[in-house]
Amino acid sequence: MRKPLPAPDPLLRLQASITARDDRLLGWLYDHGVLTTDQIATALFPSLDFAQRRLHRLTVLRAADRLRPNRAYGGSYPYYYVLDQLGYDHVHAQRGLAVRGGAEHPAGSHHRAPAAALGAAGHG
Template identity: 65%
Template sequence: MDDPVLRVQSQLTARDRTLLGWLYDHGVLTTFQLANALFPSLDFCQRRLRTLHRLRLIARFRPQRADGGSYPYHWLIDQLGAEVVAAARDERPPRRDHARLERRRWTSTRSLAHRLGVNQFFTDLAGHARTHPGTQLEQWLPEAACRRIGTFAGSSDSVAVLAYQPRIRPDGYGVWAEDGRQVRFFLEYDTGAEQLDVLINKLAGYRELFITLEQAWPVLFWLHSAARERNLRHRLDELPTMAPVLTGARDTAASRQLTPAGPLWAVAGAAERRLSLGDLGREP
């Protein structure tokens, strides 16, 4: 019997496999996000996406703008693509309706803008790495992976660490490499819609995780605006330190034409000296 997974695998490049894995893990990405992160040009990206779409590895939709017109194509994993990813990872095959459920989820969800914002952060890092030798986004995990038992156990042989199920719900976890140094971090992506107390209350879960692991990694709050960042920093200054927190603002990044890899990050509770993401691996 002809196996479509085996048939299509020989047509895939390493970049295709990265792209499929991202869609499988992170739900939805736009043409421009994928082009910036993985391809030398938008035209090259569009051609390859059309090929993967024709092979029924990925699906697409195009939301309509409220004021007329439409957004760029948004890409999702298709059923065959999900099966290819699962096979490559030696995981159980996805449910037969996996792609249909994902398509329904992201074409109708109110959280689409938030997910795209989170994915923009990580694809901006990948795009930066693509054009800056010596830098790399080595790992990008979604919230679901961060909540699994043993995800952050590493080489620990502690029963408590191996059995610990994190209570955190980050928007993502990444490992950034720069000049031979690694920076592990969690991302909290702020839309500006939540009360600041909601953001602050998330730190208790990180404190518990770091106490269990006996090590701590930066928690990056990527704020909607510089004004909101100032307000959050003022609140954090009044509280005991529960986790290593850094803040940055998207409007500042846009005005300075910087990616999240740039000197945008300030340590909460300290003087407002801006660090790059790579600097965090150099801090004592």
């Protein structure tokens, strides 16, 4: 019997799966902290539907994460996207910065950055 192949490194799997557009998006998320679906779709994709499908794929790959805050009087805001740990590691590798082997983002958890950005935008 053959030995099973080792599980692929998640970062290598991500890097083999993303496009130049994904790479640009991950860089923007790194630089800006948080972007909405509409901002991403308008800047990088031919349609909202295509953007949503690709963003879903990036969340499955753990390159990006998303949250959808509720409105105070019902309903919710659009999805907000932030880097997930693998996206952060990918950007560091692309930019020649040290990848800290699973360490958290410099400011702590990547889920804290959107809360500050949302509060500043009046979506608290």
